[in-house]
Each structure stands twice: as C-alpha cells, then as structure tokens.
Amino acid sequence: MRSINRLVFVLMVLMLARPSAFAADTMSLDLVDTPPLINEHVSFEAEIVDLVLNSSGEVVQVVGSACERCDKKRYLPSRGLRLVRDGTDVLPEAIGGLSGSSATILINKATGMAEQVRFFAAKAGESHEN
Structure with a gap:
C-alpha cells in the first residue's frame, strides 16, 4: 500500500512540475522570438x-x-x-x-x-x- 501512495505522489509531482516548466519555456520564446499577432x-x-x-x-x-x-x-x-x-x-x-x-x-x-x-x-x- 505504501508503494502505491509513493507512486501516486510521484505522478502528481511530475504532473504539476512539468506544465509549469513547459510554460516558462514557451513564454520566453514568445517574448523573444515572435511579435504579438493579436489586435494589431x-x-x-x-x-x-x-x-x-x-x-x-x-x-x-x-x-x-x-x-x-x-x-x-x-x-x-x-x-x-x-x-x-x-x-x-x-x-x-x-x-x-x-x-x-x-x-x-x-x-x-x-x-x-x-x-x-x-x-x-x-x-x-x-x-x-x-
């Protein structure tokens, strides 16, 4: 039972950490490489x-x-x-x-x-x- 709890905990941490890291990379690319295209x-x-x-x-x-x-x-x-x-x-x-x-x-x-x-x-x- 303890190993299942650890597995669930590890999966939750990975799910929460991964989107924020991806968003930070995407944001930096958007700010540096591409001009804003909306409402021009x-x-x-x-x-x-x-x-x-x-x-x-x-x-x-x-x-x-x-x-x-x-x-x-x-x-x-x-x-x-x-x-x-x-x-x-x-x-x-x-x-x-x-x-x-x-x-x-x-x-x-x-x-x-x-x-x-x-x-x-x-x-x-x-x-x-x-």
Whole structure:
C-alpha cells in the first residue's frame, strides 16, 4: 500500500512540475522570438469608400463613411496598401472605378494607416475590372 501512495505522489509531482516548466519555456520564446499577432489591426466597414488619387494615379488617402450622413473617416495609406475585390488584387488601371463602393478598411492600430481595403463583391448585373 505504501508503494502505491509513493507512486501516486510521484505522478502528481511530475504532473504539476512539468506544465509549469513547459510554460516558462514557451513564454520566453514568445517574448523573444515572435511579435504579438493579436489586435494589431482594426477594421472599419464603410458603406461608401472614396480613394483620393494623386496625378500619378497613386492612392494618397482612403476616405470612408458608415452611411451617407455619417462623419467621414480619413486614413493615409501604408506603403504596401492592398486593394482587393472578389478576393483578387485590383489592377492599377481599375482603381479609379472603385470610389463610391462599399468596403472594409483594415487599419494598423500602431500607425493608424490603412493597410488593406476589401471591396465587396459586385452586385448581379454590375461589372467591374480587376
């Protein structure tokens, strides 16, 4: 009976000691090797998105509003701004035709810049170029 109690005691000690040692290793790896991936971005669903272009056709500002009478929110584009429609990147020559469409704007919390604009799929009968 005494050997069973010792065995149970040893197993309990091993079970309690092992997770804490593993957690300490994992925590140190997370803190040193990987940047935090949670909550880096916030999204804004806009009924109307306008893309402000410069004379070269580059996006210099993303303007969105949740409704026609709502206040407009303005974002500077990040260097790697992606414009996506129907799951594919929009070609530069088609950017001008996107203004006025509905989209989700993905904003980097740290910089406040728009990193991606995902335009909703075209309605039936509507045509668009990607």
